[in-house]
Amino acid sequence: MSVVVTLVAFVLLCLKSSVLFAQTDGECEGESCASKKPTVVWLRPPELGIEGSGVSITSGPIYDVMAYLSTHLHNYEHQFEAYPVKRAWSLVQHQQSAQKVYCFYGAAYQEERAEWGYYSQPTSINLPLxxxxxxxxxxxxxxxxxxxxxxxxxxxxxxxxxxxxxxxxxxxxxxxxxxxxxxxxxxxxxxxxxxxxxxxxxxxxxxxxxxxxxxxxxxxxxxxxxxxxxxxxxxxxxxxxxxxxxxSQQLRGTKRVLCSKSELGQAVTSDLDSALTHITSTPVNSQTLRDINFAADGYPLFLKPLFDERWSKVMLNESCDSATHLELYKNL
Missing domain, CATH: 3.40.190.10 (Periplasmic binding protein-like II)
Structure with a gap:
């Protein structure tokens, strides 16, 4: 377990450095604005473990997961912000532009929300509530x-x-x-x-x-x-x-990303789905995403074997036929 912790800590240090660079680099002036990457604003509600200044999120276990996912979306700049849930939904639903999109990380799938937003595939799995x-x-x-x-x-x-x-x-x-x-x-x-x-x-x-x-x-x-x-x-x-x-019994994929229903929002969720496929098909990347998700939810270590087992079944599709896989992804 100490080896896993050390590996995750090293990866988190690297990704925080890359995210910080992405957030501070690329400010445009004049003609350079034409080539500036569009911005993805990742949204979360105020919650335990989030740290930052004003609405900006700069550290914390949930930040670590969002930041890691963002490093696999190379065509965008990334910001991380916290708002009350109602305000966050309003930003996703009503704030749209060609250069900025609001995306709520950790959304549960609701059919009515699909009318005004684009969902990604799940980015984690459930344990008994x-x-x-x-x-x-x-x-x-x-x-x-x-x-x-x-x-x-x-x-x-x-x-x-x-x-x-x-x-x-x-x-x-x-x-x-x-x-x-x-x-x-x-x-x-x-x-x-x-x-x-x-x-x-x-x-x-x-x-x-x-x-x-x-x-x-x-x-x-x-x-x-x-x-x-x-x-x-x-x-x-x-x-x-x-x-x-x-x-407690049903396996579910969890923590989808819900982006504004715009051309940019559709592009971001599509790119994230492709990134998730790459992450989960690469053992080292899959292990990193699995372990930082486990840490972000604050699970005690005695639940790690169960979390790892469910991760393999849901995210890696092990021991799942096609019908079971569809049912897993249809849920939360």
Whole structure:
């Protein structure tokens, strides 16, 4: 593992240097503007681990992934910026020009968004999603039977059903303008009694969810490994962590890039898809992208074998027939 860490650290140092050069070089004056490369603005919401000045993102685990992908798009200049989710979607949807395109990194596939943007292929893969609570959660008897009869999967955390929790009117939170596989699953059983709906307001949503748990406003919520790993030990010990049974078994490609629906946006997503094919077909590049994605999500090391296994199945298409491959890529 130390060899992998050293290799990734070296690659990240190199790519940060190349991205810094790309961002500072090529400023045009007069006639040179005619030959200036178009600019891709990579967008993320404010979140844990992002560092920068103003709206600019200059470092952090998520930055490392975006920067690495950008080094494979040689025909463009690249900028990295953070905005609240609603503002980021607005930039993708409404800000278009021949020389600049806005692209949201980490988008979940939603058919309605395809009407105003171009999606890339997934750039990463999923692990079982987690929910946390202050009090121990009790699944219903029906949920226990359903789990016992379902396809077996290795459990790193106690498994619990969203459906069972919501049918008990236990409350969770959904954030406006945030559409992901957790929100889609909750919406199947959502009522005014079991879902609190809020605006994200430019906050790290995982940490905001933990604050809602501590205040007693919700009973459970979706929190990522990155946020959990940032908590002091005493705070982490006070939380109960579960993996969601409905979102633990299915393999999904994740973290697509969604660009404005313009000629430039179409070109960027097409070029990124070609770059991803090259990356995943080159063992060293595939390993680098895999490992920086693992680090960016804040996963603990004991999940690395599972992440590597799923990466091989989804991104490298190992042990997948064509029908399975289409289903994997149709998801998040």
């Amino acid at each position: 987690l929910i946390v609570s202050r009090k121990a959660l009790q699944p219903s008897l029906k949920n226990e039977l359903d789990t016992a009869q379902s396809q077996p999967t290795q459990e790193y955390f106690e498994s619990i059903s969203l459906r069972a929790l919501l049918q008990q009117n236990l409350r969770t939170v959904l954030y406006n303008d945030v559409n992901n596989v957790y929100a889609d699953t909750v919406e199947q059983w959502a009522t005014k009694n079991n879902v609190v709906r809020l605006n994200g307001l430019g906050k790290d949503l995982g940490m905001h969810t933990i604050a809602l748990l501590e205040s007693g406003r919700i009973d459970f919520g979706y929190v990522g490994h990155r946020e959990l790993s940032a908590l002091p030990e005493e705070e982490l010990d006070a939380l109960n962590v579960y993996q969601i049974s409905e979102l």
